Amino acid sequence: xxxxxxxxxxxxxxxxxxxxxxxxxxxxxxxxxxxxxxxxxxxxxxxxxxxxxxxxxxxxxxxxxxxxxxxxxxxxxxxxxxxxxxxxxxxxxxxxxxxxxxxxxxxxxxxxxxxxxxxxxxxxxxxxxxxxxxxxxxxxxxxxxxxxxxxxxxxxxxxxxxxxxxxxxxxxxxxxxxxxxxxxxxxxxxxxxxxxxxxxxxxxxxxxxxxxxxxxxxxxxxxxxxxxxxxxxxxxxxxxxxxxxxxxxxxxxxxxxxxxxxxxxxxxxxxxxxxxxxxxxxxxxxxxxxxxxxxxxxxxxxxxxxxxxxxxxxxxxxxxxxxxxxxxxxxx
Amino acid sequence: xxxxxxxxxxxxxxxxxxxxxxxxxxxxxxxxxxxxxxxxxxxxxxxxxxxxxxxxxxxxxxxxxxxxxxxxxxxxxxxxxxxxxxxxxxxxxxxxxxxxxxxxxxxxxxxxxxxxxxxxxxxxxxxxxxxxxxxxxxxxxxxxxxxxxxxxxxxxxxxxxxxxxxxxxxxxxxxxxxxxxxxxxxxxxxxxxxxxxxxxxxxxxxxxxxxxxxxxxxxxxxxxxxxxxxxxxxxxxxxxxxxxxxxxxxxxxxxxxxxxxxxxxxxxxxxxxxxxxxxxxxxxxxxxxxxxxxxxxxxxxxxxxxxxxxxxxxxxxxxxxxxxxxxxxxxx
Numbered sequence: 001x002x003x004x005x006x007x008x009x010x011x012x013x014x015x016x017x018x019x020x021x022x023x024x025x026x027x028x029x030x031x032x033x034x035x036x037x038x039x040x041x042x043x044x045x046x047x048x049x050x051x052x053x054x055x056x057x058x059x060x061x062x063x064x065x066x067x068x069x070x071x072x073x074x075x076x077x078x079x080x081x082x083x084x085x086x087x088x089x090x091x092x093x094x095x096x097x098x099x100x101x102x103x104x105x106x107x108x109x110x111x112x113x114x115x116x117x118x119x120x121x122x123x124x125x126x127x128x129x130x131x132x133x134x135x136x137x138x139x140x141x142x143x144x145x146x147x148x149x150x151x152x153x154x155x156x157x158x159x160x161x162x163x164x165x166x167x168x169x170x171x172x173x174x175x176x177x178x179x180x181x182x183x184x185x186x187x188x189x190x191x192x193x194x195x196x197x198x199x200x201x202x203x204x205x206x207x208x209x210x211x212x213x214x215x216x217x218x219x220x221x222x223x224x225x226x227x228x229x230x231x232x233x234x235x236x237x238x239x240x241x242x243x244x245x246x247x248x249x250x251x252x253x254x255x256x257x258x259x260x261x262x263x264x265x266x267x268x269x270x271x272x273x274x275x276x277x278x279x280x281x282x283x284x285x286x287x288x289x290x291x292x293x294x295x296x297x298x299x300x301x302x303x304x305x306x307x308x309x310x311x312x313x314x315x316x317x318x319x320x321x322x323x324x325x326x327x328x329x330x331x332x
Numbered sequence: 333x334x335x336x337x338x339x340x341x342x343x344x345x346x347x348x349x350x351x352x353x354x355x356x357x358x359x360x361x362x363x364x365x366x367x368x369x370x371x372x373x374x375x376x377x378x379x380x381x382x383x384x385x386x387x388x389x390x391x392x393x394x395x396x397x398x399x400x401x402x403x404x405x406x407x408x409x410x411x412x413x414x415x416x417x418x419x420x421x422x423x424x425x426x427x428x429x430x431x432x433x434x435x436x437x438x439x440x441x442x443x444x445x446x447x448x449x450x451x452x453x454x455x456x457x458x459x460x461x462x463x464x465x466x467x468x469x470x471x472x473x474x475x476x477x478x479x480x481x482x483x484x485x486x487x488x489x490x491x492x493x494x495x496x497x498x499x500x501x502x503x504x505x506x507x508x509x510x511x512x513x514x515x516x517x518x519x520x521x522x523x524x525x526x527x528x529x530x531x532x533x534x535x536x537x538x539x540x541x542x543x544x545x546x547x548x549x550x551x552x553x554x555x556x557x558x559x560x561x562x563x564x565x566x567x568x569x570x571x572x573x574x575x576x577x578x579x580x581x582x583x584x585x586x587x588x589x590x591x592x593x594x595x596x597x598x599x600x601x602x603x604x605x606x607x608x609x610x611x612x613x614x615x616x617x618x619x620x621x622x623x624x625x626x627x628x629x630x631x632x633x634x635x636x637x638x639x640x641x642x643x644x645x646x647x648x649x650x651x652x653x654x655x656x657x658x659x660x661x662x663x664x
Contacts, residue, residue, distance in 0.1 A: 058598075221593070224592075224593065224594075228593070229589075243593050243596045243597055244597070245597070246592070246593055246594050246597060249592060249594055250594075255592035255594050256592060257561075257589030257590065257591070257592060258589065258590040258591050258592050258593050259589070259590050260556075260578070260581060260587035260588060260589060260590050261553065261556065261560070261575050261578055261590050261603075261605070262556075262578045262581055262582075262587055263605075264575045264603065264604075264605030265575055265576070265577070265578060265605040265606070265607055266390075266605075266607070267605065268604075268605050268606055268607055268610060269604075269605050270602065270603070270604045270605075271593075271596065271602070271603040271604075272596075272600075272601075272602045272603075273593065273595075273596030273597045273598075273599065273600050273601050273602075274597070274600055275597055275598070275600055278600060
């Protein structure tokens with residue numbers, strides 16, 4: 001009889017602080033699958049900014065929170081170690097919502113086998129929630145056109161880095177906003193962005209004008225923060241704003257004000273907020289839209305891997321402190 | 333040889349102040365129409381908030397400013413007093429861009445005869461720019477659905493009063509935001525709005541919650557101001573915001589900040605700015621959309637008429653001080 005570790009949500013982060021005090025670590029016995037079930041050993045687990053929302057009982061949220069006492073929610077990849085399900089064999093690599101636990105029983109619903117030649121890291125970094133989010137937000141909402149200029153905040157993040165590379169592949173000029181010179185180097189030298197703005201150290205307006213002489217047509221917003229107003233005031237007629245994340249405000253007691261709306265009239269700007277739970281039924285279509293970019297080698301990524309399930313409890317803070325370098329995940 | 337009065341733009345309102353110091357009043361000789369021209373005597377001239385933009389040389393604007401020395405731009409209605417154009421006869425009532433002058437020569441381009449049974453006031457109040465703006469913004473951008481709740485700011489204004497009445501006719505719950513109790517009475521008792529908020533005296537949040545228990549689905553924004561953030565934070569999933577005007581900021585040196593964007597993600601809100609010059613090519617379609625509401629008696633209006641061409645120079649301030657009671661126009 002083998003045991004495994006699972007982490008349950010014990011308290012809500014009412015003061016926005018995340019750490020071990022919110023969770024209970026339990027040792028459990030590894031179960032056997034019943035008929036039409038599989039047992040999955042999770043190998044990599046994704047950590048995402050949305051988790052703060054899942055831990056919070058916010059009646060305004062678009063997705064049900066994790067109940068107190070439940071295993072914490074997460075997506076991950078793993079290997080089938082035992083199958084009594086006709087569609088799965090021992091050794092299959094699969095992806096799905098697995099939670100903060102080393103083993104999980106599944107009836108196959110919401111489980112997807114990794115595509116041929118896709119390893120676990122690529123699966124989590126590109127074909128997981130970040131890639132689907134980038135695809136829906138950029139292609140289906142932002143409607144980028146060749147020759148336009150795109151700016152993306154959180155540009156070295158898991159969503160932003162894919163957004164920028166897809167836009168480059170489609171022939172746009174691409175500017176990324178990041179929080180360190182190291183990230184700026186990475187997106188320009190490795191990912192091929194046309195320019196980077198370090199929002200912590202650069203003169204925002206001057207750098208924006210220097211890097212985007214033809215102004216901005218598509219603004220993909222992942223972070224919020226003071227550069228938001230500079231961008232909205234520097235857009236072209238009929239520009240589109242895709243509001244995907246506001247990570248700088250998730251933990252704020254009083255969210256910062258946004259841009260004045262006068263430019264929305266002068267430039268006939270459209271601002272569209274979106275959230276992936278609305279679009280997950282369409283994930284097959286999103287994967288089909290994303291796949292050619294990956295097959296043509298257009299999407300590089302970088303993962304930030306921390307080790308061991310229990311490292312997740314404090315590791316989540318890396319996201320909110322902007323200290324992760326690439327897609328944050330836990331290797332189990 | 334008869335003379336007439338025309339008013340030319342002499343200075344730009346760089347400090348936002350409007351008055352006689354900006355204009356030059358000229359006496360001119362009434363001209364004779366040449367072949368394929370008509371001479372129109374203007375009878376009613378529209379005064380609109382957009383005029384401040386037309387007077388300002390703002391490179392950000394979507395429409396060319398009035399050049400210094402030119403006759404000030406405006407729309408109006410008038411009567412053909414002499415015609416050498418095959419499509420027009422003496423006595424025809426017409427509508428078009430006539431400028432701040434008592435007589436105008438036209439080759440018929442952009443001139444429309446008033447529909448049967450439509451008098452000059454109705455033409456300017458309903459089928460002029462305000463009605464087309466209301467139609468485009470509400471029906472084509474806001475996409476209201478029966479049973480939803482709409483809130484409109486500047487609700488007693490020329491655009492807002494039509495927006496609210498069209499929405500009521502389409503089966504929405506309609507709340508209007510106004511700046512006086514007199515306007516609140518008018519929109520609820522005369523126009524049939526379900527409720528009114530006086531933004532100067534009411535507790536905004538409390539009144540909003542009391543009048544819109546099912547929250548807001550469509551927000552038609554004509555004014556800007558502090559209620560904007562209350563509304564954006566009180567919207568339903570997939571709500572739409574139509575940004576038509578920001579009159580409270582047109583004269584501001586530093587425009588007020590707008591709402592934080594977190595609710596845009598949580599509620600997947602779309603915000604769309606628009607401006608009528610983009611849609612005037614489509615005015616026949618807009619008139620066709622608007623006409624049934626008028627024919628069914630659904631659109632009441634109220635005009636605020638000032639007398640004499642030269643009264644326009646100071647009269648324009650009524651709009652920016654919120655002192656006009658209904659569509660502001662000059663009777664010539």
